[in-house]
Amino acid sequence: MATLGLIEYEDASPEVRAVYDDIMATRGTDWINNFWKALAHDPATLRRTWESIKEIMSAGALDPLTKEMVYLAVSVTNQCPYCIASHTAAARKAGMTGAMFAELMAVVGMANETNRLVSGYQVEIDERFRT
Amino acid sequence: MATLGLIEYEDASPEVRAVYDDIMATRGTDWINNFWKALAHDPATLRRTWESIKEIMSAGALDPLTKEMVYLAVSVTNQCPYCIASHTAAARKAGMTGAMFAELMAVVGMANETNRLVSGYQVEIDERFRT
Amino acid sequence: MATLGLIEYEDASPEVRAVYDDIMATRGTDWINNFWKALAHDPATLRRTWESIKEIMSAGALDPLTKEMVYLAVSVTNQCPYCIASHTAAARKAGMTGAMFAELMAVVGMANETNRLVSGYQVEIDERFRT
Amino acid sequence: MATLGLIEYEDASPEVRAVYDDIMATRGTDWINNFWKALAHDPATLRRTWESIKEIMSAGALDPLTKEMVYLAVSVTNQCPYCIASHTAAARKAGMTGAMFAELMAVVGMANETNRLVSGYQVEIDERFRT
Amino acid sequence: MATLGLIEYEDASPEVRAVYDDIMATRGTDWINNFWKALAHDPATLRRTWESIKEIMSAGALDPLTKEMVYLAVSVTNQCPYCIASHTAAARKAGMTGAMFAELMAVVGMANETNRLVSGYQVEIDERFRT
Amino acid sequence: MATLGLIEYEDASPEVRAVYDDIMATRGTDWINNFWKALAHDPATLRRTWESIKEIMSAGALDPLTKEMVYLAVSVTNQCPYCIASHTAAARKAGMTGAMFAELMAVVGMANETNRLVSGYQVEIDERFRT
Numbered sequence: 001m002a003t004l005g006l007i008e009y010e011d012a013s014p015e016v017r018a019v020y021d022d023i024m025a026t027r028g029t030d031w032i033n034n035f036w037k038a039l040a041h042d043p044a045t046l047r048r049t050w051e052s053i054k055e056i057m058s059a060g061a062l063d064p065l066t067k068e069m070v071y072l073a074v075s076v077t078n079q080c081p082y083c084i085a086s087h088t089a090a091a092r093k094a095g096m097t098g099a100m101f102a103e104l105m106a107v108v109g110m111a112n113e114t115n116r117l118v119s120g121y122q123v124e125i126d127e128r129f130r131t
Numbered sequence: 132m133a134t135l136g137l138i139e140y141e142d143a144s145p146e147v148r149a150v151y152d153d154i155m156a157t158r159g160t161d162w163i164n165n166f167w168k169a170l171a172h173d174p175a176t177l178r179r180t181w182e183s184i185k186e187i188m189s190a191g192a193l194d195p196l197t198k199e200m201v202y203l204a205v206s207v208t209n210q211c212p213y214c215i216a217s218h219t220a221a222a223r224k225a226g227m228t229g230a231m232f233a234e235l236m237a238v239v240g241m242a243n244e245t246n247r248l249v250s251g252y253q254v255e256i257d258e259r260f261r262t
Numbered sequence: 263m264a265t266l267g268l269i270e271y272e273d274a275s276p277e278v279r280a281v282y283d284d285i286m287a288t289r290g291t292d293w294i295n296n297f298w299k300a301l302a303h304d305p306a307t308l309r310r311t312w313e314s315i316k317e318i319m320s321a322g323a324l325d326p327l328t329k330e331m332v333y334l335a336v337s338v339t340n341q342c343p344y345c346i347a348s349h350t351a352a353a354r355k356a357g358m359t360g361a362m363f364a365e366l367m368a369v370v371g372m373a374n375e376t377n378r379l380v381s382g383y384q385v386e387i388d389e390r391f392r393t
Numbered sequence: 394m395a396t397l398g399l400i401e402y403e404d405a406s407p408e409v410r411a412v413y414d415d416i417m418a419t420r421g422t423d424w425i426n427n428f429w430k431a432l433a434h435d436p437a438t439l440r441r442t443w444e445s446i447k448e449i450m451s452a453g454a455l456d457p458l459t460k461e462m463v464y465l466a467v468s469v470t471n472q473c474p475y476c477i478a479s480h481t482a483a484a485r486k487a488g489m490t491g492a493m494f495a496e497l498m499a500v501v502g503m504a505n506e507t508n509r510l511v512s513g514y515q516v517e518i519d520e521r522f523r524t
Numbered sequence: 525m526a527t528l529g530l531i532e533y534e535d536a537s538p539e540v541r542a543v544y545d546d547i548m549a550t551r552g553t554d555w556i557n558n559f560w561k562a563l564a565h566d567p568a569t570l571r572r573t574w575e576s577i578k579e580i581m582s583a584g585a586l587d588p589l590t591k592e593m594v595y596l597a598v599s600v601t602n603q604c605p606y607c608i609a610s611h612t613a614a615a616r617k618a619g620m621t622g623a624m625f626a627e628l629m630a631v632v633g634m635a636n637e638t639n640r641l642v643s644g645y646q647v648e649i650d651e652r653f654r655t
Numbered sequence: 656m657a658t659l660g661l662i663e664y665e666d667a668s669p670e671v672r673a674v675y676d677d678i679m680a681t682r683g684t685d686w687i688n689n690f691w692k693a694l695a696h697d698p699a700t701l702r703r704t705w706e707s708i709k710e711i712m713s714a715g716a717l718d719p720l721t722k723e724m725v726y727l728a729v730s731v732t733n734q735c736p737y738c739i740a741s742h743t744a745a746a747r748k749a750g751m752t753g754a755m756f757a758e759l760m761a762v763v764g765m766a767n768e769t770n771r772l773v774s775g776y777q778v779e780i781d782e783r784f785r786t
Contacts, residue, residue, distance in 0.1 A: 003253045003350055004360055033260070035245070038252040042364035048707055049245065049371075055703065056237045061230035066197055067238050073201045074242035076513035077208045079604055080341055082249045083242070084515060085260040088527055098528055099192035102566035105513040106187045107198050109569075111205035111214070113506035114166070114180065118213045120469035120498040121169040122134045122477060129164070129216040134481055135491055173495035179579065180502075183572055207382035210735055211472055215384060219658055229659055233697035236382040240704075244375035251338035251367040253346060265612055265777045266622055295784070297769070300776040304626035307633075310445055311769065317441065318761045323754035328721055329762050332728045336766035339732045342603055344773045345766070347784040361716035368711045369722050373729035373738070376690070376704065380737045383693040384658045391688070391740040396646045396743055397753055426653070428638070431645040435757035442638065442764075449630045454623035459590055460631050466594045467635035470601045473734055475642045476635070478653040492585035499580045500591050504598035504607070507559070507573065511606045514562040515527045522557070522609040600775035608777060629775040637768035644731040644760040646739060 006037035016040045019050050026054060033086060065094040073108045137168035147171045150181050157185060164217060196225040204239045268299035278302045281312050288316060295348060327356040335370045399430035409433045412443050419447060426479060458487040466501045530561035540564045543574050550578060557610060589618040597632045661692035671695045674705050681709060688741060720749040728763045 009020055009032065019040075020032050039046040057067050068091040075083035088101070096104075140151055140163065150171075151163050170177040188198050199222040206214035219232070227235075271282055271294065281302075282294050301308040319329050330353040337345035350363070358366075402413055402425065412433075413425050432439040450460050461484040468476035481494070489497075533544055533556065543564075544556050563570040581591050592615040599607035612625070620628075664675055664687065674695075675687050694701040712722050723746040730738035743756070751759075 002255060003251070003363065031259075033257045034254045035249055035252075038254045039248065041360065042368070044710065045248075045364060045368050045371075048710065049248065052703055052707065053241060053245070055699065056234075056241050060234050061228060062200075062234045062238075066200070067234070069193075069197070070201060070204045070235060070238045071242045072513075073204050074208050074239055075246055076509050077205050078243065078246045078341065079508070079512040079602065080246040080249060081512075081515070082254050082256050082260075083246050084512060085256045087242075088515075089260050097192060098565060101527065102569060103187075103191050103193045103198070104201060105510055106566065106569050107193075107201045108205055108513060109506040109510045109573075110183060110187050111202045111218075112209065112509045113502040114184070115206055115209045115211040115214050115472070116469050116505045117170065117176075117180065117498055117502045118166055118211060119472040119474075119477060120134070120465075120501060121166075122474070122481075123165045123169045123213050124133060125213050125216045126164045128162075129213075129220050134494065172491065173499070175579065176495060176499050176502075179576055183576070186568065186572065203382075207378050209472065210377070210381040210733065212381075212384070215381060219384075229696065232658065233700060236379055237697070237700050239382060240375040240379045240700075243378045244371040246341070247338050247374045248367055248371045250341040250343075250346060251334075251370060253343070253350075264779060265625065265775070293783075295781045296778045297773055297776075300778045301772065303622060304630065306448065307626060307630050307772075310448065311633075311772065314441055314445070314765060315769070317437065318758075318765050322758050323752060324724075324758045324762075328724070329758070331717075331721070332725060332759060332762045333766045335725045335728050336732050336763055337770055339729050340603065340767065340770045342770040342773060344778050344780050344784075345770050347780045349766075351784050359716060365711075365715050365717045365722070366725060369717075369725045370729055372707060372711050373726045373742075374733065376708070377730055377733045377735040377738050379694065379700075379704065380690055380735060382658070383690075385689045385693045385737050386657060387737050387740045388688045390686075391737075391744050395648060396644070396756065424652075426650045427647045428642055428645075431647045432641065434753065435761070438641075438757060438761050438764075442641065445634060446638070449627075449634050453627050454621060455593075455627045455631075459593070460627070462586075462590070463594060463597045463628060463631045464635045466597050467601050467632055468639055470598050471636065471639045471734065473639040473642060475647050475649050475653075476639050478649045480635075482653050490585060496580075496584050496586045496591070497594060500586075500594045501598055503576060503580050504595045504611075505602065507577070508599055508602045508604040508607050510563065510569075510573065511559055511604060513527070514559075516558045516562045516606050517526060518606050518609045519557045521555075522606075522613050596775075600771050603770070603774040605774075605777070608774060612777075629772055632775060633768040633772045636771045637764040639734070640731050640767045641760055641764045643734040643736075643739060644727075644763060646736070646743075 002034065002038040004038065004041040006034055007040035008037065012040060013043065015043050016046060019043075019046050022054075023050060035082070035086065065091065065096060068094045069096060069100070069104050073104060076105070076108050077112060133165065133169040135169065135172040137165055138171035139168065143171060144174070146174050147177060150174075150177050153185075154181060166213070166217065196222065196227060199225045200227060200231070200235050204235060207236070207239050208243060264296065264300040266300065266303040268296055269302035270299065274302060275305065277305050278308060281305075281308050284316075285312060297344070297348065327353065327358060330356045331358060331362070331366050335366060338367070338370050339374060395427065395431040397431065397434040399427055400433035401430065405433060406436070408436050409439060412436075412439050415447075416443060428475070428479065458484065458489060461487045462489060462493070462497050466497060469498070469501050470505060526558065526562040528562065528565040530558055531564035532561065536564060537567065539567050540570060543567075543570050546578075547574060559606070559610065589615065589620060592618045593620060593624070593628050597628060600629070600632050601636060657689065657693040659693065659696040661689055662695035663692065667695060668698065670698050671701060674698075674701050677709075678705060690737070690741065720746065720751060723749045724751060724755070724759050728759060731760070731763050732767060 072087040203218040334349040465480040596611040727742040
């Protein structure tokens with residue numbers, strides 16, 4: 001489904017095709033996943049979102065694998081099924097092993113637990129943690 | 132404040148002191164932050180939570196710095212002020228630079244944005260992402 | 263499915279039928295969606311929820327279309343698939359075009375991103391914003 | 394603060410005072426907490442919210458203490474500081490001891506952890522759990 | 525599916541089987557639900573999670589039924605489909621009736637509503653609620 | 656505070672000043688709020704975030720006031736204090752009256768409530784809502 005449907009490459013405008021081409025070239029793949037085909041109904045958002053992701057996810061002070069795992073950690077915390085499926089695939093492609101995935105999930109689970117313990121016990125921030 | 136108050140080392144039972152001692156020894160510090168002092172009202176939860184964190188956050192397939200940054204990413208997604216303050220401090224201690232922090236925040240922000248775009252557009256999981 | 267099953271009109275008590283009748287009359291439709299059929303197992307909650315929605319969603323200082331789009335924006339932020347599907351339909355019926363939907367999603371995505379940037383950077387409220 | 398300010402009893406309209414009076418009579422107290430004083434700017438929402446809470450939180454198949462603890466559990470999961478403070482007070486008044494609070498927090502923390510493990514591992518619902 | 529697949533009893537290592545055996549013995553059942561079969565790829569997390577749940581969910585200051593309903597309330601707030609399905613089943617097994625389920629949902633819904641009203645109106649914590 | 660501190664105009668690099676200047680010109684104000692001063696530590700994110708917000712929040716199929724109210728609705732759902740304070744101010748400046756604010760909050764509260772009722776009752780999407 002998808003609210004407005006999916007726009008395939010052959011039905012896309014030149015503006016949308018340019019983004020699709022850049023996605024495939026940047027990722028070294030020959031296909032486009034559904035997220036972009038859905039966003040293509042709004043070319044401005046398609047372009048802006050892709051440009052932002054391309055800039056943010058490229059290597060910098062953090063390597064691409066770490067970034068993909070952080071993306072997955074956020075998606076798991078938000079419990080977004082599509083995002084979890086797509087970013088698990090992306091993280092694996094970037095080098096995440098099964099053991100790394102398992103440790104990542106353990107950290108995500110633990111953080112979600114202690115976030116609530118802290119809130120529930122109404123713990124005040126230690127003076128030393130104030131920057 | 133803190134719902135049940137904070138238990139200082141000098142007022143703690145031997146069971147609680149043993150956990151405090153292990154926290155300080157493991158972290159190489161001479162103080163205990165408020166989270167543990169609040170949890171100390173429930174020694175079973177104090178012990179279980181500390182043992183779990185100690186096991187989960189130690190080096191394994193992922194290094195401690197990556198784990199601390201993931202912990203921070205989850206805490207930011209959940210918007211837990213105490214957790215953000217304490218895990219920013221922990222991640223810095225583990226080696227997170229200002230540049231790494233900035234890139235981490237950019238990824239966390241982006242993931243939170245696309246998680247909602249995906250949900251809002253009701254995008255179906257691509258067959259290739261199904262494991 | 264639905265935890266307690268769905269109660270169809272022909273199987274409903276007079277109390278439940280009265281709510282179903284009012285829903286259809288208010289909406290100018292001849293059917294009841296699953297949400298109400300599931301809630302009908304708890305007639306008090308069915309009635310209270312319907313009365314509240316009817317009061318809140320009617321025209322006032324805000325028009326019904328704006329209210330439906332806000333309802334959708336919240337449902338997307340919470341990532342509730344049923345709510346997104348049903349309120350997308352409701353908003354369209356109230357006049358939301360594809361272009362309006364696309365801009366709505368862009369705002370929802372952006373707000374979810376900056377909410378986390380603000381939290382992650384631990385930004386304090388400006389004096390001018392305090393009311 | 395509070396966005397629109399707080400409306401004290403002496404400044405309230407007869408409609409608002411009637412709700413305030415019912416809150417105090419129902420709770421057996423002689424004061425109104427800030428939540429209601431803020432909502433009083435919208436008498437319709439004030440009345441509807443109070444009537445709903447009064448109906449929902451009274452004894453039924455679940456006793457008032459259990460209901461207050463569930464309210465607190467939700468507020469902790471959502472990390473709402475005001476709600477945590479006010480419903481901790483309400484639950485204590487209804488009989489929650491320190492030991493009950495501690496066990497409640499342990500369950501809330503654990504549930505928040507496993508909710509993410511389940512999502513992260515993309516676990517499918519067992520046939521036996523489908524109703 | 526499940527990211528890493530499910531590990532059945534007959535394919536499990538002795539370490540994993542020991543946990544499976546304890547789960548079945550503790551629960552008085554002869555089957556293992558998918559959550560544990562997915563976690564079994566990480567025996568350390570499997571063991572730690574089970575030991576924690578066993579400790580937390582047993583009778584104490586709160587009875588097991590209350591704990592199961594709180595677990596369900598959190599899962600509903602987080603909107604985790606698997607968790608809702610499995611903990612609805614567990615709560616029913618522990619004695620939750622349809623009427624109790626309905627009241628539980630009413631409280632969860634109400635708390636999620638007022639949590640946002642409080643935040644939206646920027647209500648400050650009453651002095652009396654500060655502990 | 657703010658994790659990395661705030662960068663004032665007089666201490667900003669030409670790149671950051673250019674963004675500050677554009678923010679003030681676009682908004683017709685002579686000051687910069689803390690969010691941007693915190694983000695300024697990461698000029699790439701500062702620029703990208705500002706360009707995105709400027710593009711998204713300008714008049715289009717939806718008017719600026721509606722967009723600001725949607726931004727506020729999301730911020731309230733996420734319970735982000737800074738975002739609620741700043742976007743309440745922005746929405747008021749764009750024309751939101753007290754009555755509009757009150758109705759907006761009522762819709763946000765209601766949506767958060769029914770999102771959980773739907774999830775808790777495990778309601779399936781009606782065939783008619785599938786697009």
